[in-house]
Amino acid sequence: MSAILSLRGISKNFGAVAALTDVSLDVAAGQVVAVVGDNGAGKSTLVKVLSGVHSPSAGTITFAGAEVTIGSPAEAHTLGIATVFQDLALCENLDVVENLFLGRELRRGRLDEVAMETRSWELLRELSAKIPTVRIPVASLSGGQRQTVAIARSLLGDPKVIILDEPTAALGVEQTAEVLNLIERLRDRGLGVIMISHNMEDVRAVADRIAVLRLGRDNGVFDAAEVSNETLIAAITGATDNVVTRRASRRESKADV
């Protein structure tokens, strides 16, 4: 499979902190790549580099065969890279429709509110969103409802690659399943999906490949169907002897007794 999006040697420094060092990643069309790693591993920073929020300190990004620089979020949109941020990036004072279409309103000279509202309902229905009305400020929505809005927003405008930073973190059982279904539908439609998650079950459920980041560096790319949990955890924490394995063996030895 040829990659639609590839990163080579991406580094990002915040002053003295090297948040990303020499990171490479490939996503093909119709493929779900999960990026996992501990807190502060640099996952969100990677997302922000890809969505034009931060520009990388070094490295190259190739999109659809051509080397690109993503200088701003608007450029990421035009390329066809859509992002759901971990902090969602919604405007609390605007209502659901206004948030969904923010920055790409229909008919900017005389807003087409009717078309935007109908399209919003379609999108939300597609996600089985439990949102009573789209004409209330986002501030009145629950955490999961907001997350659904943020996901719905990324689907507008036919992206080619979609990046989800912890998309299921705030979601209930049904919505989580819905989002996982959605990710599979996006893959079947031929989109490249980058999904960031701490939930190994979710990752295993949908990902084709799993890339591990540790302290801002690549720590292995695994085939989701073959890799064992132990290997993944070892890659995430950086050792075979770590808090997680010690805990697991403690429980096993208890069970043996």
Add this chain to the structure above:
Amino acid sequence: MSDTTVLPERALDMRDERLRPTAVLDRIRSGDLGVLPIVVGLAVIWSVFQALNPVFLSSANLVNLLMESVSVGVIALGIVGVLLVGQIDLSVGSVSGLSAAITAITYVNAGWSLWLSMAAAIGSGAVIGWIYAQMVNRLGVPSFVATLAGLLGFLGLQLWLLGSKGAVNLPFDSDLVHFAQLAFVPAWLSYVLVAVAAVWIFITGYSLARARRAAGLSARSTKVLVVRSLAVLIGLGFAVWYLNEARGVGWMVVSFVALVLVMNYVLTRTGWGRSVFAIGGNVEAARRAGINVKRMYTSVFMLCSTLAALGGLLAAARLAAANQATGAGDVNLNAIAAAVIGGTSLFGGRGSAFSALLGIVVIQSISSGLTLLDLNSSFRFMVTGLVLALAVSLDSVARRSRAAHGRA
């Protein structure tokens, strides 16, 4: 039948079983105050002054009050814009004074044509706004400080331009002075304008309702639309009739209202306006949505200074002179106070163009009422200060209440 027509299959946006008709009282309690405080405040202020001096609500005084409101009202309209993006412009008074001085100097002393000197004055406003935007965008100077520097600097420039005499009179027969003092809408035309407004409101409401129904969304029933436009017809009609008992409605007032309507359209019905609200609500989210925040700041600061310059021009025209006091004293704070009293939040992202109109009427009512009572500016300052403090407190309390009720 209720406010919304129920379609055979329920409207697309009305299917959730948790939806219930929201009572007005609920919304107010949750901090979604709308224009209610200002209408109540205005009613109180008018009753008190009317009780103290029966001249206050006379046609003649109201005509005057409206004419006096326009120049600062125009300035306040620009302030609404900067407040909405969560910034501030403290220099609008000085900019308006400078614009008055430029008009007077070029038109009277240098003999330019009226249009050219007006263009120069308003253009200088636009340039000043551009400079502020560059300071904010490129250097990261808080707008509070950048415009505070401008407040002093442009006051100095105004005084220097006016020179030792300190005042330049505008000729009474110039179009500008005529416009600001003597141009009134003929009675018949004022009624035609009211009728046009009412019909316009009905037509836009009706076509929106039809489009919504066609798309399967809930919509206002025709009955509600008719009632609304009749209310406008009767309310505005009465106001115009009352003003026509004296000199009538000034063209300057009509122009101000038109400007407010245009601003309202731009803020609520265009992508630019949507971006303004988004930036005021959450700059980072706006930036990530692909909005060019710097360019938006530039346009908003330029709009504000341009409107301030226009306001200064009108103030000079109203006075038939540009002097050292034009734009000085309380103009600055009145303009900002008008926007806030009218309901535009100091915290950004909430407000409307109408707050400039409503706010300036409150401030001008206080000023006019106290003048009628022969109380000098010391009282005016104190009362306006008090009303501003009230309005800002209300803004903060409403914000807290909204936060508690999850309404941003």
